[in-house]
Amino acid sequence: MxxxxxxxxxxxxxxxxxxxxxxxxxxxxxxxxxxxxxxxxxxxxxxxxxxxxxxxxxxxxxxxxxxxxxxxxxxxxxxxxxxxxxxxxxxxxxxxxxxxxxxxxxxxxxxxxxxxxxxxxxxxxxxxxxxxxxxxxxxxxxxxxxxxxxxxxxxxxxxxxxxxxxxxxxxxxxxxxxxxxxxxxxxxxxxxxxxxxxxxxxxxxxxxxxxxxxxxxxxxxxxxxKGIAESVYDVIDGAMTMEDIMKFVIKNWNIGVKSIYKYAVVEKMLKSYVEYLNETGRIKLIMDNGFLKYIKE
Ligand SMILES: [Zn+2]
Structure with a gap:
C-alpha cells in the first residue's frame, strides 16, 4: 500500500x-x-x-x-x-x-x-x-x-x-x-x-x-x-426463468459460486443485464403456467 x-x-x-x-x-x-x-x-x-x-x-x-x-x-x-x-x-x-x-x-x-x-x-x-x-x-x-x-x-x-x-x-x-x-x-x-x-x-x-x-x-x-448484455441475450433460448438463465451462465461462463452469499452477488449482477434487455425491448417477461419467464421479442 x-x-x-x-x-x-x-x-x-x-x-x-x-x-x-x-x-x-x-x-x-x-x-x-x-x-x-x-x-x-x-x-x-x-x-x-x-x-x-x-x-x-x-x-x-x-x-x-x-x-x-x-x-x-x-x-x-x-x-x-x-x-x-x-x-x-x-x-x-x-x-x-x-x-x-x-x-x-x-x-x-x-x-x-x-x-x-x-x-x-x-x-x-x-x-x-x-x-x-x-x-x-x-x-x-x-x-x-x-x-x-x-x-x-x-x-x-x-x-x-x-x-x-x-x-x-x-x-x-x-x-x-x-x-x-x-x-x-x-x-x-x-x-x-x-x-x-x-x-x-x-x-x-x-x-x-x-x-x-x-x-x-x-x-x-x-x-x-453492451457486449455482455448481448452475450446474456444469446443465452436466452425459448422461455426461461431467471434461475434457468442463472444456471446456464454460472456453468458456461465458469463463474465460481460456492456460497449462498456469492449466489446472491452473481444473481444481482445478472439481473441488471436481464432487466436492461427487457427495458430496451429485446426480451420480455411472460407468465407461463404460474412461472415468470423471459423470451426474446
Ligand atoms: Zn461500486
Whole structure:
C-alpha cells in the first residue's frame, strides 16, 4: 500500500486493488474520497495514515458499495470526521432495516453479518440537484452518475482532478471481469455518456486507473457492458426463468459460486443485464403456467 501524488493537494492511496483519492487540507488534515474495503484494506489504510500523521477530517462517499464505504463508520469513530454522501444512498446505510430493503434477497441476519459495519450517520446529504459540496471549507464539484448504484456521484477536487469512482472501469478490470455490476444498467450507460462532458486535467477510476484523457475509455466501457448484455441475450433460448438463465451462465461462463452469499452477488449482477434487455425491448417477461419467464421479442 502506498501514496501517489496526483496533482497539487490531490493524492491517492493505492491499496493494490483500489485507488482511494484524498485531498490535503493542510500538512495534517485530509479529506478522503471513499474509504476502502473493511475486510481486506482497513489495516493497511489505517497504518498508512498513522505513519504519515494524517488526520481524516472528512469523507465524501461516491456510493454505497462495501469496497467504498467499508471503513466510513470506523474512521468516523476514530477521527470524529464529517461524512458526505448522496442522500438516497445515505438513507440506505442509515440503518440495518434500510440495508435489508436494498439487499432484499438476503435475510436480516445475513445483512447484519455481511453489511452491519456499513451502518453510519451521514452529516452532509448530497441532493440530486446539487453541483458542489463544501467539506471543511474546501469546495468539491459533484457530477451525478446514477446507475452503477442508485445515486452514484463523481467528485472533482479543487485541483481539477475528477474521481469517477465506479462510473468507469479500467482496461485491466475489463480483462478479468465476466459481469461487472450495475444497479440499473440502462441508467449506468447514460451516466457513462455524461462523462464525455466532464472536462478535467486528471481522472481517477477506483478499480484502477489514472488518466489524462478518458474519451476512449468511456466508449470502450459502453461497448464492454453492451457486449455482455448481448452475450446474456444469446443465452436466452425459448422461455426461461431467471434461475434457468442463472444456471446456464454460472456453468458456461465458469463463474465460481460456492456460497449462498456469492449466489446472491452473481444473481444481482445478472439481473441488471436481464432487466436492461427487457427495458430496451429485446426480451420480455411472460407468465407461463404460474412461472415468470423471459423470451426474446
Ligand atoms: Zn461500486
Amino acid at each position: 502506498k501514496i501517489i501524488k496526483v496533482k497539487g493537494n490531490t493524492f491517492c492511496i493505492d491499496t493494490g486493488m483500489t485507488y482511494i483519492p484524498f485531498y490535503k487540507v493542510n500538512d495534517e488534515e485530509i479529506i478522503l474520497l471513499d474509504s476502502g474495503w473493511a475486510q481486506g484494506e482497513r489495516e493497511g489504510i489505517d497504518s498508512l495514515l498513522e505513519k504519515n500523521k494524517f488526520k481524516v477530517v472528512g469523507i465524501i462517499c461516491s456510493h454505497i458499495h462495501i469496497d467504498h464505504i467499508g471503513n466510513v463508520s470506523y474512521f468516523k469513530k476514530k477521527y470524529n470526521c464529517k461524512i458526505a454522501m448522496p442522500a438516497y444512498e445515505a438513507l440506505i446505510c442509515s440503518s440495518l432495516i434500510n440495508l435489508k430493503v436494498y439487499y432484499g434477497k438476503q435475510t436480516l441476519s445475513e445483512v447484519k453479518q455481511h453489511f452491519g459495519h456499513m451502518v453510519f450517520e451521514t452529516d452532509l446529504m448530497i441532493l440530486e440537484d446539487q453541483e458542489s459540496i463544501n467539506m471543511c471549507g474546501i469546495e468539491f464539484e459533484i457530477l451525478h452518475t446514477p446507475g452503477h448504484s442508485p445515486a452514484h456521484i463523481c467528485v472533482t477536487t479543487p485541483d481539477d482532478v475528477a474521481y469517477v469512482a465506479d462510473a468507469l472501469i479500467s482496461y485491466e478490470v475489463m480483462k478479468g471481469a465476466k459481469m461487472p455490476y450495475a444497479f440499473i444498467l440502462k441508467e449506468d450507460l447514460e451516466s457513462k455518456e455524461k462523462l464525455y462532458d466532464l472536462k478535467s486535467s486528471k481522472y481517477i477510476v477506483a478499480h484502477k486507473g489514472m488518466y489524462d484523457e478518458i474519451t476512449k475509455l468511456i466508449g470502450d466501457n459502453i461497448d464492454f457492458y
